[in-house]
Amino acid sequence: MVVSSVDRCLRVFAQRVSVAMLLAITLLSSGTASARTEENLATGLTRFALASGSPEQSLVYARNLSGYPGAWLKAQALMALGQTNEARILLQRLIEGEHQRGAAALALARIALDEGEETEAQQRFQIAADAGYGEVRQQALYELAELERRAGHRDRAGRILSAMEAGYWAALGYMNLAADYSKRDLNPARALVALRVALAMSEHDTISERSSNLRSQLLVRAGYLSYQNEEYEKAIGFLEQVPLESYHTPRALYFHGLALTARDKHRAAMQSWHRAKKYPLAYPGVQDTWLGMGRGYDLSGYLGQAGEAYLAANASYEGERVTLRNLASQIQRDGAWKTLVQDARDFEAQWFLADSRTLTQPRMAYLLRFMEDPAAQDAVGKVSDLARVEALLEEKANNLQVFRSSLKNRLATRAKLASSYSESFLARLAILRGRIEGLRDKTGRPVHLETLNRFARILQDIEASLTLLGDRLANRDARLEHLLQKTDAFLARIQVLRSRAASLRARAESKLDDLALAFVNKHDDRMAHALDKTEQQIAHLYEYLALESLERGGP
Template sequence: MTFRLLFMSLSLLVISPLMVSAAPVLPADIRDGLEAFRQASGVGVDLGDKRQQALYQDAEEARLSGQTDDAGRVLAGMKEGYWAAVGYLNLSTDYAREDLNPARALVALRVALAMLEGDGDSARREQLRNRLLTRAGYLAYQHGEYEKAIGFLEKVALDSFSTPRALYLHGLALSQRSNHRAAMQSWHRARKYPLAYPGVADAWIAMGRGYDLSGYLGQAGEAYLAANAAFESERVTLRKLAEKIRDQGAYKTLIEDARETGVDWFLADSRTLTQPRMAYLLGFMAQPAAQHAGGRVAALEVMAARLVGYQRDLEVFDSALAEQIANSQRQTAYENTKALSRQGADLRARIERLSAEAVDSAQKNRLSSLAQTLADTRDRLASLDQRASGRPAVLRALRDQALALKSRNEALVASVKRLRLEAGEALDKLALDYVASRDRQMAFALDKTEQQIAHLYEYLALQNLANADLSGDTAGEGRP
């Protein structure tokens, strides 16, 4: 059952049902296949995930050119799955930027969540689902629909990159409902994640604000001081991370070391539930440029290791050929066959003498058979001598080829090493820029906590002055 036959038969079914009814009855397997094709796609042919990705690219081109309506029409014709969900997520971002009312953006996100259920990759589906729920919770919070925001955010899993941000937004929504205790519980859970995750630094600051709104000014000051210390420590961590990237490269520091389970200098943090360096790796790789640069370095690493393996194999092959050439000299083979030929001549002479002395035909037949065997052996020795004489030449030709391949492989190794160095430098630059941006964010968060501490101390000082004035006035009234 070929694809051509299926397509022709399907065209008959789709275009002209009358023609099909007049045609001969189709075989059962073709009919079942046609039915499966018709159910799989609106046009009858399902070209799989690559086709959906191509449609997603068409929608993205329309969206990026400002034609959101055209992008929506392309997405509406796509099958359920990952690419349709990503397309609607991007479309919701445009709607949120263009509209003051986030209703359209929320509708697009709900459609994305529904489309995502058709994705067969569970890990990919769960990761994107958490992003969609976090985004929907943020839009609902912005729109003032706090209960709806809480409903979205409570569905986010606790082991994803979006979790800390979802917990922070969940706390904000609860705080708007005047449930400050529950809000601080969400922020406290967010603080247990590394500061590399989005939303964690905000949760540290929000804890102090939560105590302030609850009327616990002392605890608010302690929370701000704890946030201040955490941000200072994180800046030290980032400086050490930058030094390690400069010394060992970003690929080893962020990617290779993330595979290890040992405790490193920026893992020693009892507050975290996950590895901080994995959080930095995820945050760094969220950038398309970093993904491209990291993938290029990884591909060159694999290529270099493979070429080094080829080089070892060629060296072993070359040494084996050299040993074979040394042990397979023509002179040695000729001397061995010459001695065997002399022994064969002696045997032939003895057989001829015994044949002349034989008295019956049976003995003569046996001796004649021995003479034929001896003749065959002589021919084989001659052939062996001829092959042995040509073997060194063949081995030398093979060795010349091996040496040529070895030289070419050495050139390839040098070229790949040069490209690997250039790719590593490009990745290092991106990683250092990322670390510098994270350090600026920590400096900004540190400045915010210092301002909050200053405002809190100023408020307490003013309150103490007011209390002192009040007590002084009371004392004055008792004086004569």
């Protein structure tokens, strides 16, 4: 009897324990699931903010993230903000983990390369090549090949490139190798082979715009090398494949004309040059096409037209020098950032003209040429970053000023007592509840009943809010005061940051101005040199014509 009661007690106890454990496990698992949902949401928000160019915002979302995707996204945001020291710690942790090892090693290697640590960069690139997949692995292999090439080990670079998959990075590697060969070899055969391989590799690039741009560049280089090697038909073949809307088209047209001239096809050559003349003189090759036109007429025996072409070239170079002088004085007056970058950006062209203006507008042409220089890219990037920071700070300051006045207004209006609110609302709630009950008695239709139930639930929600209203109203002023203090503190911090940003921007802009003025002066010298050449040609022509007329016994 005693045994059975003890047994029953034990069974009841065991049942209760199991129910309690089940409850605990359910609560724990629901808590874990909820935490996981929050983590997934924060990860997704971070990823999107990063993609939409808001690294500051992505850091806000990523602040509580832990584990692999969070660390990787946080590291990317930090790198986008230039905080490489903080990013380095996260990337190092990722390399030692299981996920994104390749991408993290690649990012670390790039940081090391920027800092001039080539040995460390090489080790990191090797890890990225071993641990990475797809684009990451290809980029790492390309960088390894580049390190070898720059160190003068072209064979080792070639071996690395030969192990790569066909695509953009391999094509880029072969193009650089071809540039090295063309500088060192007297015969361009090796360089042309490397360029042909690069062309074949570039066809496998899945990003069409990038692939098309690289292909145009490769074709121009191959065309030029073939021309230099006196393989004119081959050169014409390469150059005719360059698309007409490419950035490299003016240069390709110039070389195309040269190759045709070498085959004594002056008329066809002049057609190519006539087309190239339509592009701004900033592009390489265009300035020579103006001279080429005169030379073409000269070689075809049309001396009068040759003279006219040389005079037209002269006028065009003079005009360009005026443009360059204006550009230089505008840079001195308004700064290079406004003159070259902002004004080019603000040009209000219709969308259907946008493509043609990119290549035919002189200012845009100079901007594109200027931006070919890595130092210019760096200088423009710095000013652009600081302009973005200034705009962000201004926006935040404006918002906080609005909040500040709104908070002050709310503090100035005294809140009524919670009881006075609650009593009237509760009375109205009771009336509405009564009406719902009355309607419920009158109808039996399920649709009506469902609607009435929904109304009843809404009234329940409102009542729940009303019960909390008392506490919220009691804390209202203290809370508003606290928010106002925080707003004022932030406004003061923003003021300090704005003055720091302004002073840094002035420094960065002055550096950019120096680079832009040097660039404009260089182009002015180029034009002056071209002007000398046309004047010499005109002098030769007139000298020849005078001698001819003397020989004919004319006046």
